[in-house]
Amino acid sequence: MTTVAAATTVGLSVPEGHPLAIRTEGLTRRFGSHVAVNDVSLTVPQGAVYGFLGPNGSGKTTTIRLLLGLMNAHAGSISLLGGAIPTDAARVLPRVGTLVEGPAFHPYLSGQDNLRRLDAFDASTDPSTSAARIAAALDRVGLSVAARKNFRRYSLGMKQRLGLAAALLRPRDLLILDEPTNGLDPQGTREVRGLIRELAADGATVLVSSHLLAEIEQVATHVGIMSAGRLLRQGTLDDVIGAANWRLRVDTPSTATAAEVVTGLGLTVGDVLPDHLSVLSPSMPVEQINASLVAAGVPVRGLVIERPTLEDLFVQLTGEGFDVVR
């Protein structure tokens, strides 16, 4: 589970002409006078793990409903795995596993029977392999033991797992997972993270919406940030959070001398405070900077590499506090 992590956490740069799993152009949906999704142009390359972020009510779920043909768009176009939505929905959707706004099943059927029902409705799956696929899907989310239990007796986490199992009933090229870790305990959250990496390693594209920025930061190759119906930023994780703009913080009492040395090395000095200064995206190895500082007699107490986080950017873009953005 963790072995594939290295391959998928590396920022994936998309070459020209790389096929797209999801592409929308100018997607717009209103509810009365409220524009829930406003001119959204998503670009999700094939093979990406796309973190779809935004505060509550920012239009993520509406966008997902539009992508799946559950709602009609007022403007714009949608292409999913090369097919137009809603025109080609019947051809494309079998290859798309979904978890939309939480799991939903018939409460008085067992988990297994619920999956059986969904699979029976799928014209693209072989009925003779149904039992085996259901068992495999339940096993994959660790729900085999509770397969025969009524859905109503499931805990929140088990319900969530059953929702994921339904998304994995057949091989998928694209998974659209809305808040997949909602209600899961830390172990469950880790497992979902592992699952997403596994799916991506198998070549599937995953669009995962979440508020858990740390979670997204660990699995996503790409992110898109929504606020008040608009897609504010989109791109590879590194590009979006500006990973190139990292800083080296030098803890020292002699900041003035240190600043001179750093400038002498041809580097840019950022903030200078009484007990530390920062060097902006230094282009030479940190140990070399350290050696120069020490050679110039600067007492170096500590060196810290500071990278921007997704949370910093998210808060900067979408605002702080509990105010609902309109």
Add this chain to the structure above:
Amino acid sequence: MSSADLAVRPAPPAPAAYRGTLGRQLRAELRLVFRRRRNIALLVVLAAIPILIGVALKISNRQGNGGGGPAFFGLVTSNGLFLAFAALTACLPVFLPLAVAIVGGDALAGEASAGTLRYLLTVPVSRTRLLLVKGIGMLSYVAATVGAVALTGIVCGGLLFGLHDATLLSGDTVPWWDGGVRTLGVCVYVFVDLVGLAAMALFFSTLTEVPIGAMAGSIAAAIGFTVLDAVPQLSSIHPLLLTNNWLDFSELLRGQVHVWSLVHSSFLSLAYTAIFASLAWARITSADVTS
């Protein structure tokens, strides 16, 4: 991303479709309808009604009260077959429409309120196909309710009063098997009447995410028809009321069957079906699924 990526690609090939998909979908739907405890309970209640009537008539007959009562009730003691008709007459105004309303409300509004509708549609199942499967599932249950009333009526009537050669309302006597065929005819007639109401219930079910709302709508419609039917001043619209000819199945119990009235009522029901099935289709194929 370059604009080259955004070029329209040819539509992907359709995934392999397996044969017998409709059959699979129907079996899944029937399992859902017939395994639901509430639906089973309702079937049991409906099956108990002929038993209740039969036992009551048996007791009152022994006490020497004789026949009397509404249509067929007086004939039950002389021929058990009539218990089926008496029970259907008793169930038609309320119990059978109630059964239709309940499965109708569940059909789509129930799936919407549970949230399972969005997962069915993303399987994907086409909305037209889903409506078809839901409609057939409903009608299967309605047929089962009519069959349950008739069958327990015949069995219970046979046990309590015996099944003899049937003396019809017209006084003619026909062999028992002729009576059996007529019973089947009555069941089909009652079923066809209920199909119209079922189509209305299915349409109401597409309008809301609240199953109770759809159920209440269907029951209100059934009762509304009966009320309008009872107002003599409205006699000009009576022929257009769905419930107008519901009890005309007694035609089948005369020596000379007047087919016209039965055909008229059946056509009326089928016209209601066509209208409301079309409305349901128009609604479900265009509606936003927000549940």
